[in-house]
Amino acid sequence: MKLFKAKKGIHIPGKKEDTSKLPSVKxxxxxxxxxxxxxxxxxxxxxVKPGDQVKLGQQIAKRERDKGLxxxxxxxxxxxxxxxxxxxxxxxxxxxxxxxxxxFLDTPVEFTxxxxxxxxxxxxxLEIMRESGVVGLGGAGFPTFLKYQNTKDIDTIILNGxxxxxxxxxxxxxxxxxxxxxxxxxxxxxKVADAPNGIIAIKKGKKEVYKVLCEATAxxxxxxxxxxxDEYPAGWERQIVYRTLKRSYENFPFECGxxxxxxxxxxxxxxxxxxxxxxxxxxxxxxGDAVVKPRNYRVRIGTLASDLIQLSGGYAPEHKDVRVxxxxxxxxxxxxxxxxxxxxxxxxILVLSGTSEYQVPHHQPAGDVLLNxxxxxxxxxxxxxxxxxxxxxxxxxxxxxxxxxxxxLLRIAAQAKDEDLLGKLDVMKCINCGTCxxxxxxxxxxxxxxxKGKKYYQVKTRNKKK
Amino acid sequence: xxxxxxDPHPHIHSGKSTHKYMLDLPITTYPMAIIAMxxxxxxxxxxxxxxxxxxxxVALQAGIVIxxxxxxxxxxxxxxxxxxxxxxxxxxGWFRSMATTYPSITGMLYALTLPLGTPIYIVIIGGxxxxxxxxxxxxxxxxxxxNPALIGRAFITVAYSGALGQAVKYDTIHTVFGDITxxxxxxxxxxxxxxxxxxxxxxxxxxxxxxxxxxxSKLFMGFYPSALGESLSFWIILAFIYLVxxxxxxxxxxxxxxxxxxxxxxxxxxxxxxGTPISEGLSLQTLAIYFPIFHVLTGGLLLGAVFMATExxxxxxxxxxxxxxxxxxxxxxxxxxxxxxxxxxxLYSILFMNMFVPIMDRFYMGQDKGMKRKEYVLxxxxxxxxxxxxxxxxxxLGGAA
Numbered sequence: 012m013k014l015f016k017a018k019k020g021i022h023i024p025g026k027k028e029d030t031s032k033l034p035s036v037k038x039x040x041x042x043x044x045x046x047x048x049x050x051x052x053x054x055x056x057x058x059v060k061p062g063d064q065v066k067l068g069q070q071i072a073k074r075e076r077d078k079g080l081x082x083x084x085x086x087x088x089x090x091x092x093x094x095x096x097x098x099x100x101x102x103x104x105x106x107x108x109x110x111x112x113x114x115f116l117d118t119p120v121e122f123t124x125x126x127x128x129x130x131x132x133x134x135x136x137l138e139i140m141r142e143s144g145v146v147g148l149g150g151a152g153f154p155t156f157l158k159y160q161n162t163k164d165i166d167t168i169i170l171n172g173x174x175x176x177x178x179x180x181x182x183x184x185x186x187x188x189x190x191x192x193x194x195x196x197x198x199x200x201x202k203v204a205d206a207p208n209g210i211i212a213i214k215k216g217k218k219e220v221y222k223v224l225c226e227a228t229a230x231x232x233x234x235x236x237x238x239x240x241d242e243y244p245a246g247w248e249r250q251i252v253y254r255t256l257k258r259s260y261e262n263f264p265f266e267c268g269x270x271x272x273x274x275x276x277x278x279x280x281x282x283x284x285x286x287x288x289x290x291x292x293x294x295x296x297x298x299g300d301a302v303v304k305p306r307n308y309r310v311r312i313g314t315l316a317s318d319l320i321q322l323s324g325g326y327a328p329e330h331k332d333v334r335v336x337x338x339x340x341x342x343x344x345x346x347x348x349x350x351x352x353x354x355x356x357x358x359x360i361l362v363l364s365g366t367s368e369y370q371v372p373h374h375q376p377a378g379d380v381l382l383n384x385x386x387x388x389x390x391x392x393x394x395x396x397x398x399x400x401x402x403x404x405x406x407x408x409x410x411x412x413x414x415x416x417x418x419x420l421l422r423i424a425a426q427a428k429d430e431d432l433l434g435k436l437d438v439m440k441c442i443n444c445g446t447c448x449x450x451x452x453x454x455x456x457x458x459x460x461x462x463k464g465k466k467y468y469q470v471k472t473r474n475k476k477k
Numbered sequence: 478x479x480x481x482x483x484d485p486h487p488h489i490h491s492g493k494s495t496h497k498y499m500l501d502l503p504i505t506t507y508p509m510a511i512i513a514m515x516x517x518x519x520x521x522x523x524x525x526x527x528x529x530x531x532x533x534x535v536a537l538q539a540g541i542v543i544x545x546x547x548x549x550x551x552x553x554x555x556x557x558x559x560x561x562x563x564x565x566x567x568x569x570g571w572f573r574s575m576a577t578t579y580p581s582i583t584g585m586l587y588a589l590t591l592p593l594g595t596p597i598y599i600v601i602i603g604g605x606x607x608x609x610x611x612x613x614x615x616x617x618x619x620x621x622x623x624n625p626a627l628i629g630r631a632f633i634t635v636a637y638s639g640a641l642g643q644a645v646k647y648d649t650i651h652t653v654f655g656d657i658t659x660x661x662x663x664x665x666x667x668x669x670x671x672x673x674x675x676x677x678x679x680x681x682x683x684x685x686x687x688x689x690x691x692x693x694s695k696l697f698m699g700f701y702p703s704a705l706g707e708s709l710s711f712w713i714i715l716a717f718i719y720l721v722x723x724x725x726x727x728x729x730x731x732x733x734x735x736x737x738x739x740x741x742x743x744x745x746x747x748x749x750x751x752g753t754p755i756s757e758g759l760s761l762q763t764l765a766i767y768f769p770i771f772h773v774l775t776g777g778l779l780l781g782a783v784f785m786a787t788e789x790x791x792x793x794x795x796x797x798x799x800x801x802x803x804x805x806x807x808x809x810x811x812x813x814x815x816x817x818x819x820x821x822x823x824l825y826s827i828l829f830m831n832m833f834v835p836i837m838d839r840f841y842m843g844q845d846k847g848m849k850r851k852e853y854v855l856x857x858x859x860x861x862x863x864x865x866x867x868x869x870x871x872x873x874l875g876g877a878a
Contacts, residue, residue: 415845
């Protein structure tokens with residue numbers, strides 16, 4: 012029955028040509044940086060108080076395991092702590108941030124570099140990974156060391172360099188510019204997990220990256236470069252594992268002996284172990300059709316997005332409405348204003364032109380109405396949400412759903428608030444990737460409705476358990 | 478400083494639209510109306526010996542039937558949307574309403590299933606039933622359970638069976654311009670091919686078909702008594718290729734449907750040893766291959782398989798569900814054709830299977846983790862049913878003949 016199998020993915024035009032050839036520009040001088048903590052802010056233990064002098068890479072806040080995900084925050088510039096202030100986080104929520112005034116000296120903390128990683132034991136390496144605050148830099152922000160706490164039966168570490176979202180070229184530039192760090196980080200992680208094999212997964216068609224990686228890994232027999240199809244969401248953990256090793260798992264990849272990390276995370280691990288420097292900067296792509304000069308930047312964590320947009324030439328003047336998005340166009344969050352903080356997990360800042368209301372004016376000549384309705388004039392890829400049509404059950408969403416669900420049935424169940432049906436349709440397996448809404452010819456915001464249904468289902472089932 | 482908007486993700490779209498999707502159907506079906514008129518003209522003048530002016534009148538009658546079918550559907554939709562839904566009150570609003578509810582597509586598919594001599598008032602009644610009972614009462618586009626065009630067709634088939642039974646015969650053609658009597662009325666002009674098969678106990682030898690209909694290329698081109706659009710096999714195959722290339726329909730639904738009917742009728746033909754063995758050289762008679770081809774080309778199977786069975790609203794949502802849907806369509810079509818003595822197997826099989834769409838959706842509900850055990854069981858049962866129906870049909874037809 013392979014012929015009738017769903018495709019589980021869709022090719023999306025990459026639109027990466029604007030920035031993939033541009034080397035990342037170093038941008039080090041924000042006057043203030045904002046280190047986001049959390050919405051409450053009180054679950055973090057702060058090591059500094061207003062007026063203190065901090066050094067580059069110094070630990071300034073920490074959250075313990077019992078209050079949420081264990082996270083460590085570092086000063087990404089040297090200077091004076093001003094206080095706390097609320098700024099928008101990449102999730103669109105106002106976070107409490109530690110504001111630091113930059114003194115432009117970049118005085119680093121003292122550190123003795125480690126020459127030979129073979130002499131260190133795994134516990135010490137894990138300790139370094141935890142203390143240096145390495146998190147998943149691909150977009151999840153999940154603390155990396157947690158993945159390495161139980162490393163029994165792990166045989167493969169996969170580095171995810173697929174970067175399936177359009178526009179983003181941050182990982183692409185990291186592989187090209189910091190090839191040695193990426194491979195070094197992979198070897199460190201393989202040592203921590205006692206894994207004999209390493210795989211770097213990149214997208215098909217990225218010849219430059221493939222060549223560079225092949226040359227750099229020629230001396231290591233146990234590191235393979237594998238190509239995954241140019242499809243969205245090829246960078247999803249489950250698909251990466253399936254497409255490279257043909258393994259599938261229930262909840263977490265370690266169940267089938269695999270740990271997946273982003274290439275940027277690997278570079279950060281290498282930096283933390285070799286130089287003792289936590290994640291203080293990352294590559295961010297500023298792109299989109301409503302920004303003047305799309306570019307890649309190496310920025311300090313805590314820089315405001317508005318600074319980067321200004322540096323890229325600001326908003327294109329021909330657009331009256333724009334959307335500022337932290338992350339990629341498929342899963343990124345549309346922000347209320349452009350003063351949000353670049354955190355460790357923000358890989359791109361997109362400035363897309365706005366959605367204009369799709370309204371066919373009444374009392375229009377019939378010819379114009381015909382052209383409008385047939386989408387010969389008004390329609391383009393951004394005008395989709397205002398002219399929702401009834402679902403005709405064409406099956407596009409089912410065909411392309413990467414999780415193998417039935418989005419349109421889920422949508423009906425979510426609108427009816429039928430938790431039994433939601434459960435039968437496996438609503439919790441939805442990863443909210445947005446493929447269903449992307450392909451929907453009736454322009455229905457399928458994933459938005461499903462997401463609400465998912466939250467409803469979570470609340471209902473939690474109540475039932477109690 | 479521009480105004481910053483907030484919208485839910487994803488922030489981009491593939492640019493697909495239902496209108497573009499629906500536009501492929503007029504592109505393939507509207508030329509069929511012209512071709513149907515042409516073929517009717519050629520058929521009565523070249524093969525039935527009618528005069529040129531009579532041929533023109535027949536072509537005009539075909540055009541009027543098709544126009545009445547489309548017009549009645551648009552009128553029904555207009556009346557419903559204007560007076561029941563109260564959607565519009567001016568011309569632009571009407572135009573928009575028509576362009577987003579697609580009555581013209583339903584109307585054309587309905588009109589193409591009508592025979593040439595259908596009285597116009599029956600055509601109009603069927604069109605109103607198709608739109609109002611088949612679609613609007615269920616809630617409009619995307620909510621109908623049954624294929625609206627086929628609902629209209631089934632209604633007039635049952636309600637006016639006498640008139641429609643007469644309409645398909647070519648010995649006396651009832652047109653709006655008066656009756657045209659075909660002088661050279663022979664076997665070809667009196668019944669549709671499948672009715673002929675039924676008269677002959679379900680089996681026809683190759684020579685009998687050649688005697689009545691001439692060659693198979695004539696069957697392929699549509700020169701035999703049938704509904705207006707059903708017989709245009711060459712055009713329907715071209716339309717199928719176009720729709721598959723444009724990814725408007727799933728290729729395997731028509732293919733599986735036709736394949737199942739083909740294999741089952743072939744099985745019956747082989748059981749009765751209608752053909753010649755391979756050793757006598759390859760021809761249409763070899764291993765009775767002509768019989769399944771005859772079954773595929775007649776009775777509107779291709780029209781139903783390409784345009785009706787693939788209608789997305791009334792077919793299952795998953796791809797594997799659609800595959801099993803198509804297989805059952807084939808089984809039921811064949812069963813109705815040979816066991817129930819009804820030539821309208823395609824029509825009723827599609828309406829019948831439309832009822833089972835929710836069950837098939839429920840069968841494939843939840844995360845797709847590959848073939849489940851109950852799915853293998855379902856396929857095994859399906860194949861057993863197909864083989865059983867074929868054997869039963871073979872035995873029964875032999876007894877009748």
